[in-house]
Amino acid sequence: MIEITAEPIDHAAVTERVRSERAGAVCSFLGTVREMTGDRRTLALDYEAYPVMAEKKMAELEAEARQRWPVIELALVHRVGHLELGDVSVVVAVSCPHRDQAFEVCRWLIDTLKEVVPIWKKELWADGSEEWVHPGLPKP
Amino acid sequence: MLIRVRLFALARKQTGLAEVEIDLPEEATVADLKARLGSKCPQLLPLLPNVMIAVDAEYATDDQVVPLDAEVAVIPPVSGGGPLP
Numbered sequence: 001m002i003e004i005t006a007e008p009i010d011h012a013a014v015t016e017r018v019r020s021e022r023a024g025a026v027c028s029f030l031g032t033v034r035e036m037t038g039d040r041r042t043l044a045l046d047y048e049a050y051p052v053m054a055e056k057k058m059a060e061l062e063a064e065a066r067q068r069w070p071v072i073e074l075a076l077v078h079r080v081g082h083l084e085l086g087d088v089s090v091v092v093a094v095s096c097p098h099r100d101q102a103f104e105v106c107r108w109l110i111d112t113l114k115e116v117v118p119i120w121k122k123e124l125w126a127d128g129s130e131e132w133v134h135p136g137l138p139k140p
Numbered sequence: 141m142l143i144r145v146r147l148f149a150l151a152r153k154q155t156g157l158a159e160v161e162i163d164l165p166e167e168a169t170v171a172d173l174k175a176r177l178g179s180k181c182p183q184l185l186p187l188l189p190n191v192m193i194a195v196d197a198e199y200a201t202d203d204q205v206v207p208l209d210a211e212v213a214v215i216p217p218v219s220g221g222g223p224l225p
Contacts, residue, residue: 050148050213053197114219118194120149121219132150134217137190 001075002058004049004119008087009077015093018073023095025102029110031090033083041126047080047089050118054078057117061109069105070096076109078119089121141166143206145177146213151191154183164206170195171202173212184214191216 001017015028033045058076065071072095079089092109096102123131146159162176170193178185192215193200195207199215206212 048149050146050194050197050215053194053213053215056197116199116218118148118213118215118218120216122149132153132216133219134150134190135219136217137150138186 001073001077002055002062003075003077004051004054004058005077005079006081007079009079009091011088011091011093014075014077014091018075018093018095020072020095022097023072023102024097025099026093026095027099027102027106028094029090029092029106030088031110033085033087033089035085037123040123042085042123043126044085044124045083045089046122046124047078047083048120048122049078049080054117054119058113061112061117065094065105065109068108069101071101071105072096074105074109076113078113078117080119141208143173143210143212145173146211148214149216151184151187151214151216154187155181157181162212166208168206169202170200170204170206173206174202177214187214187216 011030019026035042062074075093077091083089092106094102094106121133141164143162143164144159145162147155147157152158174188178188194213194215195210
């Protein structure tokens with residue numbers, strides 16, 4: 001299950017979807033909106049996606065995960081739009097026969113998603129400034 | 141040929157545009173497209189060395205030829221990662 005949505009994510013429902021009697025382990029990861037980055041305070045985040053490419057890249061991640069690990073079910077859901085503190089921005093849920101596999105593939109999925117899937121976030125800082133987060137890019 | 145280039149995140153903010161049209165000769169490469177993009181939108185010049193270009197929703201290399209009717213997008217580095225591969 002691959003989805004990009006502007007609606008709040010029901011992470012419990014996403015996790016429930018990957019449960020299976022063939023699985024001995026289910027691993028879920030939630031990315032959530034953090035208030036403090038160092039000593040800077042965040043009020044909210046705006047997420048923007050290039051939807052066609054983001055869904056394509058997420059589908060490629062699923063295919064590669066299934067090739068490398070004995071994945072039974074897998075879900076990748078990313079939210080876009082305006083998110084408040086504590087909101088869930090991304091959910092990765094995966095079921096495997098054994099827990100080592102489930103932890104490993106879940107970790108690989110979220111790490112790789114954040115490197116290759118074209119979804120960006122804009123910090124809305126408490127001091128009133130805004131900043132697109134682009135690691136490695138010189139600040140404007 | 142006229143190529144539609146979509147802009148996201150900081151690239152959109154710096155230009156105030158969600159997309160631009162770039163006139164390219166046939167057989168032009170991604171590197172040619174970046175150069176034209178920089179002349180048309182000088183606000184993008186500081187970003188261009190560090191962005192990826194997507195052609196038809198796939199990361200493209202500088203020497204790749206831009207096909208007729210391609211959908212092209214400027215992909216600034218994404219939130220969680222370091223530099224893109």
